[in-house]
Amino acid sequence: MLKILVTGATGNVGQEVLRLLQSQDCNVCAAVRNPNSAKQILGSNIQTVPFDFTNPDAFDRAFLQVNKLFLVRPPDLANIRLQIAPSLNAAKLAGVEHIVFLSILGAEHNRFLPHSKIERYINQLGIRATFLRASFFMQNLNTIHTEDIKVRGELLLPAGNGKTSFIDVRDVAAVAVRTLIEDGHQGKAYALTGAEALTYYEVADIFTSVLGKRVRYNPSLLNFVRQMRSKRLPIGFILVMVAIYTSARLGLAGKITPDTEQLLNRSPLTIRQYIEDYRQFWL
Numbered sequence: 001m002l003k004i005l006v007t008g009a010t011g012n013v014g015q016e017v018l019r020l021l022q023s024q025d026c027n028v029c030a031a032v033r034n035p036n037s038a039k040q041i042l043g044s045n046i047q048t049v050p051f052d053f054t055n056p057d058a059f060d061r062a063f064l065q066v067n068k069l070f071l072v073r074p075p076d077l078a079n080i081r082l083q084i085a086p087s088l089n090a091a092k093l094a095g096v097e098h099i100v101f102l103s104i105l106g107a108e109h110n111r112f113l114p115h116s117k118i119e120r121y122i123n124q125l126g127i128r129a130t131f132l133r134a135s136f137f138m139q140n141l142n143t144i145h146t147e148d149i150k151v152r153g154e155l156l157l158p159a160g161n162g163k164t165s166f167i168d169v170r171d172v173a174a175v176a177v178r179t180l181i182e183d184g185h186q187g188k189a190y191a192l193t194g195a196e197a198l199t200y201y202e203v204a205d206i207f208t209s210v211l212g213k214r215v216r217y218n219p220s221l222l223n224f225v226r227q228m229r230s231k232r233l234p235i236g237f238i239l240v241m242v243a244i245y246t247s248a249r250l251g252l253a254g255k256i257t258p259d260t261e262q263l264l265n266r267s268p269l270t271i272r273q274y275i276e277d278y279r280q281f282w283l
């Protein structure tokens with residue numbers, strides 16, 4: 001039976017990938033740093049194996065008899081040569097046949113992005129792969145921005161009036177599962193976006209309408225950095241966030257593609273649907 005190893009298993013996309021793979025005819029294993037805490041998040045019926053990208057001692061066991069790998073780059077790991085490549089070398093040696101890699105929209109245009117480096121490294125190794133180049137996740141709004149929206153009714157981020165083609169991680173995961181299970185996706189790269197591109201003014205209005213309480217968009221860069229610092233977030237993380245929102249401000253995050261719809265045979269989830277489904281996070 002096909003064995004699929006899922007990395008980033010306790011994260012946004014990995015959790016949903018694992019959930020969807022449960023109903024497929026395959027052997028699924030979650031590669032996790034801490035099996036005990038992972039079981040609390042994932043439930044005890046999910047098979048786990050210890051795995052840390054930065055600890056090669058665990059690679060042989062983790063990749064044993066694995067046919068397919070769902071690869072998520074942890075956001076903290078930016079040195080691809082030292083922190084990601086060793087695990088990919090081990091995957092190759094172990095005979096992994098196909099990698100589905102969670103990449104980022106536009107990775108093919110920016111060689112300095114860690115995702116671009118990983119794509120090229122996988123190609124260099126000669127492992128067949130599918131690159132899922134995803135747009136900005138809606139779920140950032142119920143993780144990084146939850147408190148601002150919940151406590152102050154404020155969507156505070158420096159994206160100006162730029163549009164973003166938000167995608168729901170549930171759609172990213174559904175595409176990932178299809179490309180893992182079905183033949184014909186090797187050697188392909190998909191640009192996964194939602195069906196609409198919205199400004200954060202529009203997103204704030206949808207929050208207001210769905211939650212029944214006023215949510216305002218505040219595009220102040222200074223306030224954003226101050227707020228992030230007050231949460232004691234590392235400066236490197238804050239700078240990455242500023243870079244991401246600046247690219248949206250400059251109009252670089254609004255591209256819409258048909259790939260998600262074609263791969264799911266339905267329209268991508270809308271931001272209104274997402275806010276309705278996740279409303280308890282902000283009330």
Ligand SMILES: NC(=O)c1ccc[n+]([C@@H]2O[C@H](COP(=O)([O-])OP(=O)(O)OC[C@H]3O[C@@H](n4cnc5c(N)ncnc54)[C@H](OP(=O)(O)O)[C@@H]3O)[C@@H](O)[C@H]2O)c1
Nearest residue numbers: 008009010011012013033052053073074104134135136137
């Ligand atoms: N956010 C966006 O809008 C967006 C858009 C496109 C692409 N992406 C890309 O998506 C990826 C993140 O996906 P996500 O949001 O699903 O993940 P996430 O929620 O940030 O979770 C990160 C996962 O990585 C695991 N992890 C952290 N360090 C690890 C290590 N050293 N070894 C093994 N596992 C480790 C974490 O496990 P623990 O439970 O052990 O911490 C967790 O499961 C990033 O590469 C990001 O650039 C994000």
